[in-house]
Amino acid sequence: QSVLTQPPSVSAAPGQKVTISCSGSSSNIANNYVSWYQQLPGTAPKLLIYDNNKRPSGIPDRFSGSKSGSSATLGITGLQTGDEADYYCGTWDSSLSAVFGGGTKLTVL
């Protein structure tokens, strides 16, 4: 059971928009920055969003992050088949450990 709660799966058609939620608590998301990672099968995770809403260089603006209270959201617009992957949110917890969500599998129909 992960400290952060994500939906196990989401799906949408190519070109559409999808959002992935990440629910936490006052012990973690509410008082810390959130990062988002994309993981393609058999590869290391890739940083998509850090500090709630910042994109590393090279990440297209189709990817966006937001946070409100103890929840965070990853948005992906203009879905492409190459976006099919597992997505993870992560943040710090008051226990002084980093925590991740259980992951969300994105299917582009």
Next chain:
Amino acid sequence: QVQLVQSGAEVKKPGASVKVSCKASDYTFTSSGISWVRQAPGQGLEWVGWISAYNGNTNYAQKLQGRVTMTTDTSTSTAYMDLRSLRSDDTAVYYCARDDIVPTLNFHYWGQGTLVTVSS
């Protein structure tokens, strides 16, 4: 281009220890930290801990306290993760990632992963 190259796959028996290395290149090693993240087969990501390559400060996941030790060798820009008293549920791919001089979750660069299998 920043690179993190990890050591090869390991097979260990329960109760044994494993030491995974992560060699960094093309950045100033001592101005950063290294975090370790593991992923059991078919499962999600789990943070293992962090070490500062600047001063050796560490921060370990509570569930692994007492079994994990992270070190660095600044002369070779290499970080190490030592996990003792291995159990079957330690079977996972272990990743190192470049972090900051304080632990963050902003892992812009990752190693390729090292599969550690614990089996009798």
